[in-house]
Amino acid sequence: MDTTRPLDNAIPSKGAGAPTVTRVVPAGDASSAQARNNAPPATVARSIDVARQLLDTGKIEIRQLDQHHVDELKAAVASGSYQVDAEALADRLLHDAFEEL
Secondary structure, three states, X not given: OOOOOOOOOEEOOOOXXXXXXXXXXXXXXHHHHHHHHOOOHHHHHHHHHHHHHHHHHHHHHHXXXXXXXXXXXXXXXXXXXXXXXXXXXXXXXXXXXXXXX
Protein backbone atom coordinates (compact mmCIF):
# COMPACT_ATOMS: atom_id res chain seq x y z
CA MET A 1 0.00 0.00 0.00
CA ASP A 2 1.31 3.44 -0.90
CA THR A 3 1.17 5.56 2.28
CA THR A 4 2.36 8.73 0.59
CA ARG A 5 -0.99 9.55 -0.95
CA PRO A 6 -4.59 9.47 0.26
CA LEU A 7 -6.59 6.31 -0.18
CA ASP A 8 -9.25 7.05 -2.72
CA ASN A 9 -10.98 3.70 -2.78
CA ALA A 10 -14.61 3.86 -1.85
CA ILE A 11 -16.05 1.37 0.60
CA PRO A 12 -19.65 0.59 -0.28
CA SER A 13 -22.05 0.72 2.64
CA LYS A 14 -24.66 -1.96 3.24
CA GLY A 15 -28.19 -1.35 2.04
CA ALA A 16 -29.66 0.35 -0.98
CA GLY A 17 -29.29 4.09 -1.06
CA ALA A 18 -26.74 4.11 1.77
CA PRO A 19 -23.94 6.66 1.39
CA THR A 20 -20.54 5.53 0.19
CA VAL A 21 -17.74 5.87 2.75
CA THR A 22 -14.29 6.96 1.61
CA ARG A 23 -11.15 6.42 3.68
CA VAL A 24 -8.61 9.22 3.52
CA VAL A 25 -5.12 9.33 5.05
CA PRO A 26 -4.16 12.92 5.87
CA ALA A 27 -1.27 14.05 3.69
CA GLY A 28 0.59 15.44 6.70
CA ASP A 29 0.71 12.01 8.31
CA ALA A 30 2.12 10.33 5.24
CA SER A 31 4.72 13.00 4.48
CA SER A 32 5.98 13.16 8.07
CA ALA A 33 6.21 9.35 8.15
CA GLN A 34 8.12 9.43 4.87
CA ALA A 35 10.46 12.10 6.23
CA ARG A 36 11.18 9.96 9.30
CA ASN A 37 11.88 6.94 7.11
CA ASN A 38 14.28 8.96 4.94
CA ALA A 39 16.23 10.51 7.85
CA PRO A 40 19.95 9.74 7.76
CA PRO A 41 21.13 7.28 10.44
CA ALA A 42 23.24 9.98 12.13
CA THR A 43 20.16 12.17 12.56
CA VAL A 44 18.17 9.28 14.00
CA ALA A 45 21.02 8.38 16.37
CA ARG A 46 21.28 12.00 17.53
CA SER A 47 17.53 12.14 18.11
CA ILE A 48 17.72 8.98 20.20
CA ASP A 49 20.61 10.41 22.24
CA VAL A 50 18.67 13.63 22.90
CA ALA A 51 15.57 11.66 23.91
CA ARG A 52 17.63 9.54 26.33
CA GLN A 53 19.19 12.67 27.86
CA LEU A 54 15.75 14.22 28.34
CA LEU A 55 14.44 11.04 29.96
CA ASP A 56 17.45 10.85 32.29
CA THR A 57 17.05 14.50 33.25
CA GLY A 58 13.34 13.96 33.92
CA LYS A 59 14.07 10.93 36.10
CA ILE A 60 16.57 12.93 38.16
CA GLU A 61 14.10 15.79 38.61
CA ILE A 62 11.35 13.39 39.68
CA ARG A 63 13.67 11.72 42.21
CA GLN A 64 14.60 15.15 43.60
CA LEU A 65 10.95 16.16 43.92
CA ASP A 66 10.06 12.82 45.52
CA GLN A 67 12.95 13.11 47.97
CA HIS A 68 11.92 16.67 48.84
CA HIS A 69 8.36 15.49 49.54
CA VAL A 70 9.63 12.57 51.64
CA ASP A 71 11.87 14.90 53.63
CA GLU A 72 8.94 17.24 54.31
CA LEU A 73 6.76 14.35 55.48
CA LYS A 74 9.53 12.98 57.73
CA ALA A 75 10.02 16.39 59.31
CA ALA A 76 6.28 16.79 59.90
CA VAL A 77 6.01 13.33 61.48
CA ALA A 78 9.10 13.94 63.64
CA SER A 79 7.76 17.27 64.88
CA GLY A 80 4.28 15.87 65.51
CA SER A 81 2.65 18.34 63.12
CA TYR A 82 1.61 15.72 60.53
CA GLN A 83 -2.11 15.12 60.68
CA VAL A 84 -3.95 12.26 59.03
CA ASP A 85 -7.28 13.04 57.40
CA ALA A 86 -9.15 9.96 58.65
CA GLU A 87 -12.14 10.51 56.36
CA ALA A 88 -9.98 10.81 53.25
CA LEU A 89 -7.98 7.74 54.31
CA ALA A 90 -11.17 5.71 54.85
CA ASP A 91 -12.56 6.81 51.47
CA ARG A 92 -9.35 5.80 49.73
CA LEU A 93 -9.23 2.42 51.50
CA LEU A 94 -12.83 1.68 50.53
CA HIS A 95 -12.26 2.82 46.98
CA ASP A 96 -9.20 0.59 46.61
CA ALA A 97 -10.98 -2.37 48.23
CA PHE A 98 -13.96 -2.14 45.88
CA GLU A 99 -11.68 -1.67 42.89
CA GLU A 100 -10.04 -5.03 43.70
CA LEU A 101 -13.40 -6.85 43.63
